[in-house]
Amino acid sequence: MVGNQWADSDRDPKPGSNVLVLTPSDELHPEACIDRLVHPLAGSETESVVIVSDDCSTTEIIETWHNYGFQLPKNSAIVSRGGTVQRPVTVDVDGVCRTTVTRADLSGLTRTVNTYLTRWRDDPLSTLWFDSITALLRTTDLETTYRLCHVLTTKVRHTDAIGYYRLDPSVHNARAVATLTPLFDLVLE
Known part of the structure; x- marks a missing residue:
């Protein structure tokens, strides 16, 4: 089970690694996933x-x-998938880059994430939190999802960031989970 083991695990991810977080959506709603992100990053x-x-x-x-009681890190970007924009739109609000891309614009999503990770590659530690692969699989096929995850995990490795990607295994067949799992260095359940 994903939880406090993140901070205490001897399997903590190292820079340049990607972590697949397998958790059913009904056990870990989106706010709880963000809670899991705040704890390991804030300290x-x-x-x-x-x-x-x-x-x-x-x-x-x-x-x-x-x-x-924490502020987001000095370099923060939130990319929201949804909306009706024709191309990615970024607004800086109180030091947080807020970008909106349509769910169908996977190239725009990839370019946006790549831009931020490249821009911040000299920071001591950058982190990508992708919530969620399950949502991505609702709007694309497995092959497209695999390609997008491959691009993102490669970029995380090249920039010495750490990537976390959430997937609900209870709504996908075993083939989908087995296809995606090799892209990741660590799997947390």
Whole structure:
């Protein structure tokens, strides 16, 4: 089970690694996933974070960090999948880059994440939180999802960031989970 073991695990991810977080959606709603992100990052050297979310608004994500008494890292970007924009739209609000891309614009999503990770590659530690692969699989096929995850995990490795990607194994067949799992260095359940 994913939980406090993140901070205490001897299998903590190292820079350049990608972590697949397998958890059923009904056991770990989006806010709880963000809670899991705040705890390991708030006390670490993380200076940059890119959060990709289908389920939580930018405001909800920021409020969750503030509810714990923390500020987002100095370099923060929240990428929301949804909306009706024709191309990615970025607005800087209180030091947080807020980008909206349509669910169908996977190239725009990839370019946006790549831009942030490249921009912040010299920071001591950058983190990508992708919430969620399950939401991505609702709007694309397995092959497309695999390609997108491959691009993102490669970028995380090349920039010495750490990537966390949430997947609900209870709504996907074993083939889908088995196809995606090799892309990741560590799997947390």
